[in-house]
Amino acid sequence: MSPRISNKTLQKHLMSWYEEEKREMPWRKNLDPYRILVSEFMLQQTQVKTVIPYFERWMKSFPTLKKLAQAKETTVLKHWEGLGYYSRARNLRKAAQIMLQDHSGKVPQSIDEILKLPGVGRYTAGAVLSIAFGKKVPVLDGNVKRVLARLFTLQENGATRKSENILWDTMHSLLPETEPGNFNQAFMELGATVCLPQNPLCLLCPLKRGCLARKSGEQSLYPPRKQPTPTIKIDVSAGVIFKRDKIFIQKRPLGGLMGGLWEFPGGKFEAAETPEQCLHREIREELGVALHVNEKLMTLKHSYTQFRVTLHVFLCKIRSGRLSPTQCEEWKWVTAEELDQYPFPAANIKIVKKLMTP
Template sequence: MKKELLIRRSILAWFRKNKRDLPWRKTGDPYAVWLSEIMLQQTRVETVIPYYNRFLKAYPTVHHLAGANEDHVLKLWEGLGYYRRALNLHQTAKIVAKDYEGVFPGTVDELQALPGIGRYTAGAIASIAFGVRAPVLDGNVKRVLSRLYAVKERIDRSDVLKRLWQIAGELVSPRSPGNFNQGIMELGARICLPQNPLCGGCPVKQCCEAFLHHCPQNFPVQKAKKTLPHYEVVAAAIYKRGRFLLGKRPPGGMLGGLWEFPGGKVEAGETHEQALKREIMEEMGIGIEIGEHVLTVDHGYSHYTVSIHLYRCSHIDGRPRALYHSEIKWTPKSQFNRYSFPAANIKFFEHL
């Protein structure tokens, strides 16, 4: 039997017996499949499950989501990370509700034209929800294929990616594309692990060049990762008459749409006090007096790490304006739970 056909059948058979009972596998609703795929981007299955369930309960259909308030959507996304996904999700819901009358398109090209849906996600939705024979190539599939075919070149090379998409397209089952795609991803997530793969339980080990050469750990070949820069950041808990001055971060950038205590990076040669007064003047046009240091939180973002030093502050002069944020608001602590905050800010709450 041809290698590709053997791989296809073996993975389908393995998946049929070993697939996890995940909430998005109980439905064929394209809306639910789409939601799960967006949430699963760069995010672990176990992390997504509770978010997915809460989200679907709050917005059972694309129409509910299309009519939702953005702060509410971001609140349901709070803690999931990559918040632009939530904003794109909201945008796509509006487009589907309006331009498609609430019915998701079923082709890869139409799906990929929607905000937040790239080649992987379009293939996943088309194959899983619509039975289209479209391949997927995520981190799992890249790893599985790079081992099956002993790909010795770096997998971030465009020519290598092109070849992997080509292979994935040949492997995907014409009759059960959704099951095959989920199967090869599940194989990568549970058997063909990045470190110490469980080759003994692998249904395709006899087809796997890396296994046959006893070197699965050599694949995939990744590019070297650079160490993340670290910054010192100051933030202000500006308090007046029972309320804190919060800002909503502008869309498009880091943590876009989330609320925060204002502040910013400490520049070279600055004291914390100097940096905080400068930042608050730049961002809100007001003068402040710096009070006690509340606490310092160490936090890692996607491409840098920070130590955020929070200070209690009082408003001295000027009327606050949203010079940086899209919106600012004096907010009592009792209402913080209505807004979505970055994880690092949430660590502040119990100390205020």
């Protein structure tokens, strides 16, 4: 068996490479703890190139922790619109409020305290503490797991608690005493740009001489694959309900999926329903009215987690009954021009854009 690369050699080669090859990112220009915290919340489940414009717009509107803590939730969600996983935005705002009240408006520097903040798990805590405060705390994301697995031919893929803990311990054992934040970023950068899931760029890797998977030609076997999650296909109908020049919108319940976002009413098909039949039933159940369904506005596809959604959107008017919404937090009649003032889920944003196009 080939010998494992020494920590000293690994640290030296990786840090030298990172100094030369690291990408420019707005949160790397100023290591203010609040900026780092915002970036790490945004980077959960989201690619860097997607995050950058959101981060820059966010920092213009909420340049300080206090500004965020004092902002209305609707304003915060509107700034997050399109990033998905909206609980991150709500948790970030709640965390800012807690830090303003309990930590003198500052990000906690201890692992125990920062982990108490909503939305902060072990990875986010490690990233913030190491990058912003120079604490010797590891990080572990998908990129890091892949580099570790290939570097040391580890069978762990993080699918179990035991497997996850082994990876955390391995990463912790590699951390240098100085610049742990840069080391963590270098590891993540290597996984994101060189040690790719498919077709890794091994010739460009600063650790290629010590990579056990490369030596055996088995890079594609590491990390071991997890069982794929089956895809669930869903058909949904939604109604753009007009009353003269106003459109009906409703706010989703705060405690549920995508809570606090606005949407056009509708719901999932039941067995053997047509899109129009589904819409008639859903509106009757949700709003207590009968509809006159006019032409179809659009059909669009959308994916989130394991779901693949086909959304059928119709222009409608109320035919009879008294509007009595029972399954929403709030509802309004607004003009098409006013729609962009409200935060919508990604699929509904496409409807908004269509309605606002002359």
